[in-house]
Amino acid sequence: MRRRQSVIPSEGWIDVSVRLRSGMVHWPGDPDVKIERILKMERGDHCNVSTISMSSHTGTHVDAPYHFIENGDGIHDMAFTSMIGQARVIEIENQHCIKPEELKPNKIRKGERVLFKTINSKRCWNTETFVEDFVYLSTESIEYLVEKRVKTIGVDYLSVGGYIKNIDEVHKSLLGAGIWIIEGLNLSRVSQGNYDLICLPLNIINGDGAPARAILRPI
Ligand SMILES: [Zn+2]
Known part of the structure; x- marks a missing residue:
């Protein structure tokens, strides 16, 4: 899959949050993090759209x-x-x-x-x-x-x-x-x-x- 290179102009700002992704660590007992593409341009859909499922206390x-x-x-x-x-x-x-x-x-x-x-x-x-x-x-x-x-x-x-x-x-x-x-x-x-x-x-x-x-x- 082609990925856009991530070069964010930071202007001195430092990101101190963690990146969200499927399968990432979470509090024991909380549900797994699932970020799933439900529309995919690579499959012929007109745009990319995802669903996000996670606890409200996951990540930053x-x-x-x-x-x-x-x-x-x-x-x-x-x-x-x-x-x-x-x-x-x-x-x-x-x-x-x-x-x-x-x-x-x-x-x-x-x-x-x-x-x-x-x-x-x-x-x-x-x-x-x-x-x-x-x-x-x-x-x-x-x-x-x-x-x-x-x-x-x-x-x-x-x-x-x-x-x-x-x-x-x-x-x-x-x-x-x-x-x-x-x-x-x-x-x-x-x-x-x-x-x-x-x-x-x-x-x-x-x-x-x-x-x-x-x-x-x-x-
Ligand atoms: Zn919390």
Whole structure:
């Protein structure tokens, strides 16, 4: 099959979202990603058209409060300022878990958008197998970030909480505190520092989450 060569004029913007494709990694128990061409020009159809089937929490995506909070806001209620504006990438050294001791020296402030770059970015996206021991935010770290009243948190694998660890409690704490979450970033191409962030999830009415494109530009 002939493929168009992809040369996107980036103007300084760096793509930190993962590419969607059939068979890609997803949260255990979620349905497989299927992107299927139902009309094909190579077969004589007048254009190319696909169907897309996937969980709302696959790949790079935004969690809405309604994901874990009854009567919480849906994805269509998201304020653009949650996902557009200055953001800070913080590099984490701990290869198991993000702990408050590692966050405190960064002097995180109220209203910040913080994206945590861990070993996940390099390690987890090159395989189609779900990585169970990805680096996650400890419950104490979440308490710290809620106390700091950050605006938005981004992580570089499929959940803020750890697999079979603290998923429910950390989602409830963050989303209940009005903090919006980006999951499934790939931050391997950026380093610690300040960036402009644009991350726009699909506008799904009452959505619990939605796939998103996320880009950063160094400030
Ligand atoms: Zn999610």
